[in-house]
Amino acid sequence: MKKIIALGLIFGTLPTIAEVVRSPIHSLEKVNNNYLVKFENGRVAFLSANHKSLGLSNLNGLKGRMVEAKLARDYSLLSIQSLEAPLKALERAEMVEPPLYEATIVSSFNEAKKIFKRLNPNYKRASECTNRAHIWASEEFKKNNLKSMKIFVLFTASYIDRVRFKWWFHVAPMLTVNEGGKIERRVLDYMFAHRPLTVREWTNQLVFSKRPCLPTTKFSEYDVNPQTEDCYLMDAPMYDWTPTDLRNQEIQGKYKTEFSQGEIRAAYSEAF
Amino acid sequence: MKKIIPGLCLLILTSCGGKEKDGAVANDIPQEMRSEGIFKAILRPYNFTAAGWIPNGMADIKINENQIEIKSWMDDSSNVVHMQNIHVGTQCPSMDQDINHDGFVDMNESIKVAGKILMALDDDLNSQEIGSVYPKGNYSYFQTASLTNMRNLEGKVIIVTGTASNPALPIACGVIERMPDIANN
Numbered sequence: 001m002k003k004i005i006a007l008g009l010i011f012g013t014l015p016t017i018a019e020v021v022r023s024p025i026h027s028l029e030k031v032n033n034n035y036l037v038k039f040e041n042g043r044v045a046f047l048s049a050n051h052k053s054l055g056l057s058n059l060n061g062l063k064g065r066m067v068e069a070k071l072a073r074d075y076s077l078l079s080i081q082s083l084e085a086p087l088k089a090l091e092r093a094e095m096v097e098p099p100l101y102e103a104t105i106v107s108s109f110n111e112a113k114k115i116f117k118r119l120n121p122n123y124k125r126a127s128e129c130t131n132r133a134h135i136w137a138s139e140e141f142k143k144n145n146l147k148s149m150k151i152f153v154l155f156t157a158s159y160i161d162r163v164r165f166k167w168w169f170h171v172a173p174m175l176t177v178n179e180g181g182k183i184e185r186r187v188l189d190y191m192f193a194h195r196p197l198t199v200r201e202w203t204n205q206l207v208f209s210k211r212p213c214l215p216t217t218k219f220s221e222y223d224v225n226p227q228t229e230d231c232y233l234m235d236a237p238m239y240d241w242t243p244t245d246l247r248n249q250e251i252q253g254k255y256k257t258e259f260s261q262g263e264i265r266a267a268y269s270e271a272f
Numbered sequence: 273m274k275k276i277i278p279g280l281c282l283l284i285l286t287s288c289g290g291k292e293k294d295g296a297v298a299n300d301i302p303q304e305m306r307s308e309g310i311f312k313a314i315l316r317p318y319n320f321t322a323a324g325w326i327p328n329g330m331a332d333i334k335i336n337e338n339q340i341e342i343k344s345w346m347d348d349s350s351n352v353v354h355m356q357n358i359h360v361g362t363q364c365p366s367m368d369q370d371i372n373h374d375g376f377v378d379m380n381e382s383i384k385v386a387g388k389i390l391m392a393l394d395d396d397l398n399s400q401e402i403g404s405v406y407p408k409g410n411y412s413y414f415q416t417a418s419l420t421n422m423r424n425l426e427g428k429v430i431i432v433t434g435t436a437s438n439p440a441l442p443i444a445c446g447v448i449e450r451m452p453d454i455a456n457n
Contacts, residue, residue: 121312121451125330125345166325166349191328194316194364194447205320 018073021045022083025063026168026243027223031157035059037069037077038168040242041128044160045069045077075166098255101237104147106177112186112196115140115175119190123271129171130242131271132191137173137238138259138267149174150236151187152243153203153213154222159230163208169243170206174199174235185235199233207231219246241267307424308335313446315346315432318365319376325349327443331356331393331430338422342393344413346432348443351409354434355394361387362427364445379433382442386429393430426450 023041030036035047037059047059059080066083106112119136133150140146151174160168172189175196186196192205203213213231216222222232234246239256241263248254315329329346346354365382372381391397394404397417407413425448432444 121314121330121449126347191314192316192326194366205317206326208320 017070019071021069024066028059029157031161036157042167042169044168045071046075047077099257103149103176106175109177109179112175112177116188116196127271131267133171133173134241134267135272138264148238150238150240152234154232156229158227219250307426310334310451311448312451313430313448315444315446317444319441319443329444338418340419341416347410350436352434352436352439353406353408354432355406356432357389358391359386359429359431360390361385361429364429379440386431
């Protein structure tokens with residue numbers, strides 16, 4: 001038995017690959033003595049600022065590109081490599097007014113519960129929240145003509161570093177519900193909740209500090225990342241898929257007014 | 273090592289109140305009509321702050337006459353033994369069951385709504401004897417069994433326990449729901 005433990009300890013000192021993330025890099029941030037690598041699919045990886053072979057300049061060169069990153073069990077970055085050529089930087093466009101989006105008003109909370117219960121339960125293990133939310137929203141639209149919202153919770157680098165959180169954002173479909181004459185927002189986080197939740201109930205589940213998240217309509221307000229907040233909230237039409245859509249609206253004035261079938265196919269392929 | 277794991281499980285089981293105090297699975301439940309079909313339980317988290325992460329999982333159950341097949345998985349950051357049991361209740365616990373207001377819904381509080389253990393989803397579904405091995409860490413579980421007294425599992429709940437600091441604390445729960453036959457084949 002002693003030999004087994006000793007062997008375990010020896011192996012335990014070596015960084016073992018716990019997970020491989022394949023996704024474009026969304027952004028890099030320095031927090032305390034770490035760099036935080038944010039991937040487009042929502043995952044994060046930590047890199048010590050003292051790490052020589054995986055330095056900031058190397059990682060900056062990979063921003064926006066599809067990469068394959070190997071992560072240890074504590075989400076520290078072990079290695080990273082590009083899977084494609086560099087992308088062109090986004091050009092800032094003139095500001096345009098967002099198109100009007102009117103979500104369906106669900107008649108009651110009981111109706112919202114019915115919608116929640118009929119969401120597609122056959123998602124894959126370790127699927128991404130963006131893809132699950134996109135399919136749940138698109139299936140409800142296709143089958144029942146229900147126009148839902150999306151709600152994104154965006155965690156700040158300081159919060160992620162503090163609780164060593166695995167994700168930098170989470171997204172779920174959201175309904176606008178008539179509850180006794182008052183319009184309420186109810187989040188349909190089918191994977192993590194037993195019923196439609198209020199936004200505050202939802203963030204209380206996700207944010208361990210229980211601090212309320214600051215609502216914003218501009219992605220840049222989150223992206224500049226004041227370290228004083230734990231999280232931000234952004235509402236979006238059901239057509240928006242990832243935080244890149246939120247960023248593109250602001251930078252490029254690109255707003256989605258329908259589901260992209262390519263995105264739907266990609267979401268099914270990854271998540272269901 | 274095999275001897276150690278059941279021993280550890282026995283220690284956990286007897287200290288958590290998950291199974292009955294006399295160490296047996298609840299046996300005073302009236303036998304219900306057997307129910308064939310395909311079922312699914314989404315294992316959703318509770319006791320979030322204790323877990324430090326957001327555990328989640330799924331259980332798929334197929335019942336055909338006396339044959340039962342159970343597949344489940346759980347993703348969790350704690351590399352600890354996770355007891356998973358089907359309970360006789362039909363409701364997952366919530367923070368409303370935190371009777372002592374310590375911020376956690378422990379097993380004793382959970383069974384107020386989830387009820388006694390009906391079936392232990394361990395490595396020996398056939399025996400249902402205490403001391404069998406439960407899965408550990410991020411797990412994938414698969415077991416089949418032939419049971420003479422198959423009960424109707426529809427509407428019952430599955431509770432999964434185990435955090436790094438408290439192996440008996442529940443981390444996830446799901447209600448077993450009947451699926452259309454076309455799904456999950």
